[in-house]
Amino acid sequence: MATPPRTPSPVDRFLALIGARRAALPRQVPGQDAPPLLHVADLAQLPCWLAETDSARTRTLARRLARHGHVALLLGRGGHPDGVEAAVTLAPARVHAIDLGAPAIAVQRLRQLAPTGSRLGDALAAAAALDVDAAGRLAFGRARARVTSMVRALPERIPAPDRHAWVLLQVTRLLFLRFVESEGWLDGRADFLARAVDDVMHRGGEPWTDLLAPLFFGTLNRPVARRTASARRFGRIPFLNGGLFERHPLEVAHRHWPVPITEWHELLGALVEQIEVSLDEGGPGEAVTPDMLGRILEGLMDPEERSSHGVFYTPPRLVDRLVRTALECHLARRTGTPVDRLHEMMVTDAPSVRRLFGSLRVLDPAVGSGAFLIGVLRAL
Structure with missing residues (x-):
């Protein structure tokens, strides 16, 4: 019996989306064993290291690596089942949460990076790409x-x-x-x-x-x-x-x-x-x-x-998640499709779902600066 293909992990998908060159065999980064780091890919000359950590420890690890001069694109699995955390280990190291259900602007910018010819140059370019704010x-x-x-x-x-x-x-x-x-x-x-x-x-x-x-x-x-x-x-x-x-x-x-x-x-x-x-x-x-x-x-x-006036800042990642959840629940009711299945159809841009977009009407009664309407437009 044929073995079913392995479902790509969020890290696998992220690396594919940004055009990173995958390592033939992930290997442990020397001298980094608490927690262990795996060298899983390279983005131009910038190594991509994977850490099996939670969000708080990813931030601590990124800052520690930056203090000791270890330059890399650090990846963590984060707390979201369909996302990754990414940080370039240059001071001040910032960890960016990236939701692959609604790929962030940072993903597109990372994919479009032109190699600089040096590890530090590629790191600086990647840090700028991640820092969309x-x-x-x-x-x-x-x-x-x-x-x-x-x-x-x-x-x-x-x-x-x-x-x-x-x-x-x-x-x-x-x-x-x-x-x-x-x-x-x-x-x-x-x-x-x-x-x-x-x-x-x-x-x-x-x-x-x-x-x-x-x-x-x-x-x-x-x-x-x-x-x-x-x-x-x-x-x-x-x-x-x-x-x-x-x-x-x-x-x-x-x-x-x-x-x-x-x-x-x-x-x-x-x-x-x-x-x-x-x-x-x-x-x-x-x-x-x-x-x-x-x-x-x-x-x-x-x-x-x-x-x-009830005007409060909503982080873009939360806007995208709320918008996507609302769209999935609405379309699930209209089509009789389970929400989990509909999520997959939206991610893959299924024609049967896309046809429904033309008849959607979105109302935000507390529109404020329009963050949620822009989020809907981005999702569609």
Whole structure:
């Protein structure tokens, strides 16, 4: 009787997904026996070592290896039956949980790595690929500093919560427009905002009065046929009717927001020139992607405001797991298929399941920054 083929383990699948070169026979790493480490593959010149540890011990082991200069891609099985933990053993060593049921952006980035010709170079590249939140942290730091400074620069006659909310609204609008711009939808130019800002500054204009207010309230929020001649000078600008570019009640109550030119210059420089954006979540690691945008804006909100509105950060891995579970349970009821079997069908992209996607309707009544809707889109 033929022996049935062995089901690939999550580690096997992860190594295959990232294009690692498997070792013909896993061998123990010399001098590493507490716990023992197995050399199971190589990613370019970076060895892949497997540790039979739980999550806490994987973190401890990664840091110990980093302290002693042992450079490798450390893998652990983690606590999830369909996932692995991965860490590049360079200080500060960070362990990343990767759910293979909904392969992470990091998997795609690892697969696309170009060999550097050295073990250390490959390790640095792999660490950057795994750290998909690096761009978000950098963007958050830059935006937070500028928000704090602009709030302080506004006159104290405007209540502090109103000042903070108004500045955050401008950050939201500008970051949203960066994504629109990245697709060439602002007059066909990927540098539309930077050029518009430069033009206003060169003419000695005021960014809010001469650029942002006319762009937001007379152009983006108005159908092309109803725009004035001055609005049409912006060029081919889409009509965005979601409400983001309508006047906020704060902007009705306070028609004039006297922000110093220097503050506008710093904020626009940070958001328009220093932050790269991309709609492609598998794109370059230095680019902010839509799923990061919500986390950045949530982090910039005042803690009391965030609490009163019920806005809380949900880690991407948890979002993906909840979304996948909800989809599997819903489709299982519709098809009469056991959930376990449906999970396999979704992972393998079975045509019978894909046909059902077109009729799905997803409602998130507490949408917030849209993290769960983006998670559904990613899963589908």
